Amino acid sequence: MIDLDNITLTYPDGTSRITAVDDVSLRVAAGTVVGLTGPSGSGKSSLLAVASTLIRPDRGTVTIDGIDATNLDLSERAELRRTKVGLVFQQSNLLGSLTAYEQLLVMNELTAQHARRAARAATRERARHLLDTVGLAADAEKRPAQLSGGERQRVNIARALMHEPAVLIVDEPTSALDQERGGQIVDLLLRLTAQHSTATLLVTHDRRILPRLTKTHVMVDGHLTAEGSMADQMRG
Numbered sequence: 250m251i252d253l254d255n256i257t258l259t260y261p262d263g264t265s266r267i268t269a270v271d272d273v274s275l276r277v278a279a280g281t282v283v284g285l286t287g288p289s290g291s292g293k294s295s296l297l298a299v300a301s302t303l304i305r306p307d308r309g310t311v312t313i314d315g316i317d318a319t320n321l322d323l324s325e326r327a328e329l330r331r332t333k334v335g336l337v338f339q340q341s342n343l344l345g346s347l348t349a350y351e352q353l354l355v356m357n358e359l360t361a362q363h364a365r366r367a368a369r370a371a372t373r374e375r376a377r378h379l380l381d382t383v384g385l386a387a388d389a390e391k392r393p394a395q396l397s398g399g400e401r402q403r404v405n406i407a408r409a410l411m412h413e414p415a416v417l418i419v420d421e422p423t424s425a426l427d428q429e430r431g432g433q434i435v436d437l438l439l440r441l442t443a444q445h446s447t448a449t450l451l452v453t454h455d456r457r458i459l460p461r462l463t464k465t466h467v468m469v470d471g472h473l474t475a476e477g478s479m480a481d482q483m484r485g
């Protein structure tokens with residue numbers, strides 16, 4: 250679960266400060282996908298950065314899978330992210346020289362250099378399994394340049410799930426894709442969120458995908474202005 254309580258985040262702006270997130274509370278339960286949308290500059294990315302513990306808010310409480318991240322120091326927050334948070338960004342952050350399969354292994358090699366042989370074998374098996382789950386079993390040995398935008402995004406999603414995170418933070422997953430491929434990525438995120446019981450928080454400008462999500466929040470000028478299932482919003 251992600252629990253954000255009364256979050257306020259400001260940035261320095263000359264001699265004063267600009268309020269990017271203004272007293273926002275939001276909860277994402279395990280197994281659900283909550284959307285966050287709104288105009289450019291309304292504070293969505295800032296709230297995602299707080300939810301993923303990359304930025305510490307000025308005020309408010311961030312709880313990730315029952316752990317209060319508010320007073321953790323930099324290295325403790327890094328550890329929390331490593332164990333609990335999966336990140337999927339709009340631009341695929343894939344390494345050009347690695348195959349799809351290696352992209353999933355590299356995370357683990359970086360963080361578990363002393364992993365025993367048995368653990369490594371389990372990691373390899375998990376990487377194969379996740380590539381299969383996202384429909385890329387046959388493309389495991391391809392490098393990013395040999396994959397389409399949608400396929401690269403699938404590798405990103407599989408990689409984010411390697412360490413079985415409780416929380417999945419997803420930023421503009423469909424913006425680089427056409428409608429059909431974007432729809433497939435949303436299908437995949439919905440399915441994997443249910444299968445892996447992740448609390449998934451998704452920022453998007455793509456209004457077409459909002460009706461599919463469990464709930465959508467609209468952010469304007471640092472505030473959440475609306476809440477409810479998209480069906481409610483369509484009626485409203």
Ligand SMILES: Nc1ncnc2c1ncn2[C@@H]1O[C@H](COP(=O)(O)OP(=O)(O)OP(=O)(O)O)[C@@H](O)[C@H]1O
Pocket residue numbers: 260261267268269287288289290291292293294295296
């Ligand atoms: N590092 C920063 N330093 C100073 N101001 C920032 C910083 N990051 C964001 N801001 C400001 O905070 C406000 C919210 O920005 P943010 O990027 O969170 O909005 P957004 O809704 O994600 O926008 P977009 O949809 O364009 O990505 C904006 O006024 C922005 O200029």
